[in-house]
Amino acid sequence: MIDIKELKFDENGLIPAVVVDAVTKKVLTVAYMNEESLKISMEKGLTCFWSRSRQELWLKGETSGNYQHIISITADCDKDALTVVVEKDGPACHMGTDSCFTNEVWHSDELSEFSLEGLYELLQGRKNEMPEGSYTTYLFEKGVDKILKKIGEESTEVIIAGKADDKKETVYEIADLAYHVMVLMVEMGIRVEDVQKELASRHVIDHKVKQEKMTN
Numbered sequence: 001m002i003d004i005k006e007l008k009f010d011e012n013g014l015i016p017a018v019v020v021d022a023v024t025k026k027v028l029t030v031a032y033m034n035e036e037s038l039k040i041s042m043e044k045g046l047t048c049f050w051s052r053s054r055q056e057l058w059l060k061g062e063t064s065g066n067y068q069h070i071i072s073i074t075a076d077c078d079k080d081a082l083t084v085v086v087e088k089d090g091p092a093c094h095m096g097t098d099s100c101f102t103n104e105v106w107h108s109d110e111l112s113e114f115s116l117e118g119l120y121e122l123l124q125g126r127k128n129e130m131p132e133g134s135y136t137t138y139l140f141e142k143g144v145d146k147i148l149k150k151i152g153e154e155s156t157e158v159i160i161a162g163k164a165d166d167k168k169e170t171v172y173e174i175a176d177l178a179y180h181v182m183v184l185m186v187e188m189g190i191r192v193e194d195v196q197k198e199l200a201s202r203h204v205i206d207h208k209v210k211q212e213k214m215t216n
Contacts, residue, residue: 004038008080014050017082019092021099022071023196024117028092029100031060033082038073045070047084066090116182116192123186139183147187150180 009015014032021028031049033041037057040048044059047068051058061067068086075082093100126136139147154177161170185191 002075002079004035004042006079007038007075007082008078009035010080014052015080015082017047017049017073017084019047019068019084019086021092022085022087023193023200026099026117027101028068028086028088028098031058038082041070041084042073047086061089064090064094066092068092119179120182120186120192123182127186136183139180140187144184144187147180147184151177151184154180 007015013034015034015038016030017033018030019028020026031047032052033048034050037048037050040057040059047060047070049058049060050056067089068084069088071085071087073082073084091098093102095102123136126134127140130137130140139150154173157173158170158177161173182192185195
């Protein structure tokens with residue numbers, strides 16, 4: 001672990017800090033820290049920045065309640081930039097959005113990045129627009145009982161493929177199951193982030209249990 005004296009602040013005494021969501025891995029915002037705000041961040045475990053526009057310290061969430069609880073702070077190879085991994089209490093952006101980075105400039109059609117969040121947004125769009133001829137529209141029209149029935153069927157298919165030790169077929173059936181589970185999530189208003197946070201909390205509990213076993 002390096003000392004903050006080793007960090008390279010610019011001519012204004014600032015260093016850029018890229019804030020990343022620990023659960024979703026999304027970049028939430030890019031802000032600046034000086035030595036004092038970095039020390040406060042480390043002492044409080046909450047992000048504190050230097051506001052270049054107001055020329056003052058800025059504890060994120062102090063007025064909005066959207067605090068960012070720091071998990072780790074890491075410097076790059078040149079020690080002139082930081083990544084700050086956080087768990088957030090609310091939107092990161094002053095516009096009320098989850099992340100400050102919402103204005104797409106360009107993307108590649110050939111190399112489009114797949115994500116569960118992206119699939120969720122697609123399914124949410126289907127629910128909002130209900131395009132004719134869409135299988136997803138059909139599921140939403142039929143309602144939760146039909147969705148649950150399909151989840152049950154796909155779960156059985158996963159079991160059959162797994163029991164047969166057919167890796168390719170098992171992957172295929174798991175994908176089908178995941179799709180239908182996400183349709184249920186959209187129907188019930190459960191976000192991907194909700195599930196990720198639940199899994200993350202279980203990881204912490206599991207880690208503590210392992211530590212207890214090692215000390216006994």
